[in-house]
Amino acid sequence: MWKETDYAGWGRAKRAHGDVARPERPADLGALEAAPAFGMRRSYGDAPLNDGGRMVDMTRFDRMRGFDAETGVLHVEAGARIGEIAEAFAARGWLPAVMPGTGFATVGGCIAQDVHGKNHHHAGSFGAHVLEITLIQNGAEVTALPGTPLFRATVGGLGQTGVIVAAKLQMKPCKGDAMMVIERRARNWDEHVAFLDASTASYTVGWIDATATGAHLGRGIVEEGESAAGLVHKRALTARVPMDAPHFALSAPIVHAFNWAYYSRVPARGRTVVKPIGEFFFPLDKIHDWNRLYGKRGFHQFQCVVPLDQAPALREMVEAIATSGLASPLAVLKRMGPGRxxxxxxxxxxxxxxxxxxxxxxxxxxxxxxxxxxxDAGGRLYFAKDALAEGARIRAMYPELSDWQAVVAEVDPDRNYETDLVRRLSLRSA
Known part of the structure; x- marks a missing residue:
C-alpha cells in the first residue's frame, strides 16, 4: 500500500520524499501505521510534507455520506473538495458556510487550517460551522465535538490530533448558483481600506496592485458579492499551464503591465456583473497548475493579519513590497472579523x-x-501559506499554543503525526 514518492506543497519551493499510502475505505485507514495525512496539498509551504517519513493521501475519501435538506447539515468525508460541494448544492439552495480561495481545498484541509473566506467579517472561520469531526488516532476512531479541547486542537491544528476522516458541516442557505458582484476601483490605500470598512455585503474582497507606488499606492479593485438565482450565465472556461514558465515570465515590467490592465478592466464608475459561483469564489481554479507560472523554483506567499488599529503598519508593508519590484499579480487585501x-x-x-x-x-x-x-504590529502569519518563518517568532503570535500542545501531547505522545512545518517551527516543543 505504501509507495515511495516525491511530492510538494502548492508553492513548490519546499519538497519531500517518502512513502505515501492512498487508502480507499475506513478499514484500510485503520490498518495503516499511524502517519500524518494530506489532501490536495493546497497549503503553499511545508504543512502537507513529511520528508523522509510517511504520509496518508486522503483524496479517495471524497464521498458525501448524507444531507439533511431541512437543516442543511452535510455529512461528508475529509477528501471531498469544497468546489465540488458548492457545485453540487448551490442549485439546491445551499453552500459551504465558508470557502477558501480555491475549490480544490478538501474538507479535511479546511478543518486542519481553519480556513477563512470572503465572508469572514460576517461568518467567521470554517471551523465555526463544523458540527462534528471524525478522527482516526493510532487506528482507533474518535469523535471531536465543538466546545471540547480535542475539537479546538483539531480545528486549525495542522493534523496533529490524528487523521481527519469525515465531518458534519452546517451549510449556509443561498439563492442559487450565481453571484451578483459589484466591482469598484479603489484609487489608493486609504480608499481601499475605506471601501472594505464600509462594506455590508455578504462577501467582500480586495485585489491590490502590489506594484503601484506613490499616490497610487494600495490601489486595486474591491468586489462585493451576493448569491443570486434565475440568472443566465456562462460556465467559466478552463485552461492548463503545460510547463514550468521561464524565470522572466513574472519579471517586474510584465507584472506591472498586467496589474495596470487588470485594474483598468473595471470602469472608473464601477460596474455590476453576474458570475458563476466558482468564478467568484475560486478565480484561479480556471487555470489548472497555475503555480507552474513561477518556474521550477516555485514561489512563496506572505500572508499576515494585523489588528484594525495597525492599518498604518500594513500600509508600510505594502509600500515595501511595491518598491521591491518582486511582487506577482496575485495580491489580496481583506477585512477580517474576530471569528476563529x-x-x-x-x-x-x-x-x-x-x-x-x-x-x-x-x-x-x-x-x-x-x-x-x-x-511588531501584533499580527499573525498563516500556517497554510508559510514556508520561511522561524519558530520563536511565529509561536509568539499564537497565545493559546500551550493549550494546543497539551491536547496534542496527550493524543499523540509518540509524535506520529508530526510534519515538516511542525518540526521547523518547533510547535510541539515547550
Whole structure:
C-alpha cells in the first residue's frame, strides 16, 4: 500500500520524499501505521510534507455520506473538495458556510487550517460551522465535538490530533448558483481600506496592485458579492499551464503591465456583473497548475493579519513590497472579523494581506522583513501559506499554543503525526 514518492506543497519551493499510502475505505485507514495525512496539498509551504517519513493521501475519501435538506447539515468525508460541494448544492439552495480561495481545498484541509473566506467579517472561520469531526488516532476512531479541547486542537491544528476522516458541516442557505458582484476601483490605500470598512455585503474582497507606488499606492479593485438565482450565465472556461514558465515570465515590467490592465478592466464608475459561483469564489481554479507560472523554483506567499488599529503598519508593508519590484499579480487585501474556532486558528479582527513572490533570495529576504513587521504590529502569519518563518517568532503570535500542545501531547505522545512545518517551527516543543 505504501509507495515511495516525491511530492510538494502548492508553492513548490519546499519538497519531500517518502512513502505515501492512498487508502480507499475506513478499514484500510485503520490498518495503516499511524502517519500524518494530506489532501490536495493546497497549503503553499511545508504543512502537507513529511520528508523522509510517511504520509496518508486522503483524496479517495471524497464521498458525501448524507444531507439533511431541512437543516442543511452535510455529512461528508475529509477528501471531498469544497468546489465540488458548492457545485453540487448551490442549485439546491445551499453552500459551504465558508470557502477558501480555491475549490480544490478538501474538507479535511479546511478543518486542519481553519480556513477563512470572503465572508469572514460576517461568518467567521470554517471551523465555526463544523458540527462534528471524525478522527482516526493510532487506528482507533474518535469523535471531536465543538466546545471540547480535542475539537479546538483539531480545528486549525495542522493534523496533529490524528487523521481527519469525515465531518458534519452546517451549510449556509443561498439563492442559487450565481453571484451578483459589484466591482469598484479603489484609487489608493486609504480608499481601499475605506471601501472594505464600509462594506455590508455578504462577501467582500480586495485585489491590490502590489506594484503601484506613490499616490497610487494600495490601489486595486474591491468586489462585493451576493448569491443570486434565475440568472443566465456562462460556465467559466478552463485552461492548463503545460510547463514550468521561464524565470522572466513574472519579471517586474510584465507584472506591472498586467496589474495596470487588470485594474483598468473595471470602469472608473464601477460596474455590476453576474458570475458563476466558482468564478467568484475560486478565480484561479480556471487555470489548472497555475503555480507552474513561477518556474521550477516555485514561489512563496506572505500572508499576515494585523489588528484594525495597525492599518498604518500594513500600509508600510505594502509600500515595501511595491518598491521591491518582486511582487506577482496575485495580491489580496481583506477585512477580517474576530471569528476563529481553534487554538491555532489564524484569524483575528483586522486586515489581512496576501502576496505571492517568486522563490528568489531577494524575495525571501523581503518576506523575513515583512514577518518582523507583522510581529511588531501584533499580527499573525498563516500556517497554510508559510514556508520561511522561524519558530520563536511565529509561536509568539499564537497565545493559546500551550493549550494546543497539551491536547496534542496527550493524543499523540509518540509524535506520529508530526510534519515538516511542525518540526521547523518547533510547535510541539515547550
Amino acid at each position: 474556532a481553534g487554538y491555532l486558528s489564524f484569524p483575528m479582527e483586522g486586515y489581512t494581506l496576501a502576496v505571492d513572490f517568486p522563490n528568489r533570495p531577494a524575495a525571501r529576504d523581503l518576506i523575513r522583513d515583512l514577518e518582523l513587521a507583522a510581529a
